[in-house]
Amino acid sequence: MTNVQKEIDRRKLDDKLPSMPWFVQQFIDYKLPDLSPSTLLEYLRDYDTFFSWLRAEGLSQAESNREVTLTELEVLRMDSVTSFRLFLATKREGANSRITVSRKLSSLRSLFHYLSQIAEDEDFYPLLKRNIMAKIEIKRTHKPKDTAAKLKGKLLEDEELLEFIGYILEGYAIDMQKNKQALYSHELNKERDACIASLILNSGLRVSEVVNLNVDDLDLNNKLLYVYRKGNNDETFKTPVYFREQAKDELANYMQLRQSRYRTPKREKGLFIALRNGESEGSRMTKRAIQAMIMKYAKCFGKPYLTVHKLRHSFATDYYLQNDIYKTKEQLGHASTETTEIYAHLTDKTMSEAIERRSEGTGS
Numbered sequence: 001m002t003n004v005q006k007e008i009d010r011r012k013l014d015d016k017l018p019s020m021p022w023f024v025q026q027f028i029d030y031k032l033p034d035l036s037p038s039t040l041l042e043y044l045r046d047y048d049t050f051f052s053w054l055r056a057e058g059l060s061q062a063e064s065n066r067e068v069t070l071t072e073l074e075v076l077r078m079d080s081v082t083s084f085r086l087f088l089a090t091k092r093e094g095a096n097s098r099i100t101v102s103r104k105l106s107s108l109r110s111l112f113h114y115l116s117q118i119a120e121d122e123d124f125y126p127l128l129k130r131n132i133m134a135k136i137e138i139k140r141t142h143k144p145k146d147t148a149a150k151l152k153g154k155l156l157e158d159e160e161l162l163e164f165i166g167y168i169l170e171g172y173a174i175d176m177q178k179n180k181q182a183l184y185s186h187e188l189n190k191e192r193d194a195c196i197a198s199l200i201l202n203s204g205l206r207v208s209e210v211v212n213l214n215v216d217d218l219d220l221n222n223k224l225l226y227v228y229r230k231g232n233n234d235e236t237f238k239t240p241v242y243f244r245e246q247a248k249d250e251l252a253n254y255m256q257l258r259q260s261r262y263r264t265p266k267r268e269k270g271l272f273i274a275l276r277n278g279e280s281e282g283s284r285m286t287k288r289a290i291q292a293m294i295m296k297y298a299k300c301f302g303k304p305y306l307t308v309h310k311l312r313h314s315f316a317t318d319y320y321l322q323n324d325i326y327k328t329k330e331q332l333g334h335a336s337t338e339t340t341e342i343y344a345h346l347t348d349k350t351m352s353e354a355i356e357r358r359s360e361g362t363g364s
Contacts, residue, residue, distance in 0.1 A: 013041050016041070019048075046103075048065060085101060109136065115127045164301060168194040168197055189293075195251055218255075223244070316342075
């Protein structure tokens with residue numbers, strides 16, 4: 001059983017690698033066991049940007065990115081790196097946020113570290129004798145408190161969680177009365193769409209986890225899903241994740257229509273199916289389709305800033321109010337409680353309160 005998104009990313013990775021210098025290919029091979037294909041794909045996009053910039057600035061004589069040499073990286077000066085940083089932050093078509101700039105510099109640092117500290121030539125010397133990136137200080141920009149501040153007021157709270165699902169089922173059609181095409185598509189997909197929104201709002205799954213769900217991963221009676229969790233590189237292991245009673249009805253409704261309405265062939269294992277225009281049978285929904293679908297409803301619901309990921313945050317905030325930080329971390333599949341701290345800041349519950357509740361509730 002392989003993870004669908006990983007397969008797609010792995011193929012894209014294989015397609016893109018030949019356009020990179022040999023030492024980048026070697027670095028990616030070295031990182032493959034530890035990082036997901038989608039992360040490595042991000043790395044390659046960052047290197048693409050960097051090498052193209054080097055060539056445009058005359059800092060590399062290479063005809064293509066593939067021909068950029070180690071020597072050219074070795075003699076880079078501090079002011080060149082500063083210029084690149086500036087280029088990332090100010091380039092016209094979509095300037096990058098501070099967090100994105102940090103991430104892009106961070107992936108360059110990983111590459112340079114590997115070339116100067118880990119990889120060696122046939123004489124056991126480092127491939128890169130001088131590592132300019134080691135001088136670059138990358139400030140940590142992702143502080144839970146800052147993330148929480150950005151999210152304040154942009155999530156669904158209390159009754160809104162149910163209202164949004166109700167809106168997908170019924171309200172949207174009322175607002176779209178004059179739009180035949182939108183109405184037709186809504187009539188076809190409303191149960192499925194409400195089911196996806198309800199599932200995320202009642203379990204906190206990530207969109208990639210929802211996309212990868214198979215029919216066999218659903219245990220409706222026990223309100224349980226078996227999920228490939230981000231960061232867990234064991235291809236065969238699925239984590240059991242519970243969902244709330246509220247999502248059970250939507251899931252049951254959708255499961256009754258999954259095969260007939262979407263003309264889903266028996267061989268299609270995906271849980272959430274789309275029947276695309278002109279296709280004779282349904283196939284697994286894509287990540288992009290789910291993201292676009294949630295944004296479409298959110299806009300009409302009057303919350304245009306709502307995204308799939310903010311549905312996850314909405315669940316997490318709500319869940320954290322009734323549970324401690326450790327249970328919330330487990331439910332969301334976070335690698336450390338540091339990420340989960342966002343919800344402590346969002347709910348204004350102090351961390352000390354959360355810790356105390358942990359010691360009282362260990363028996364539960």
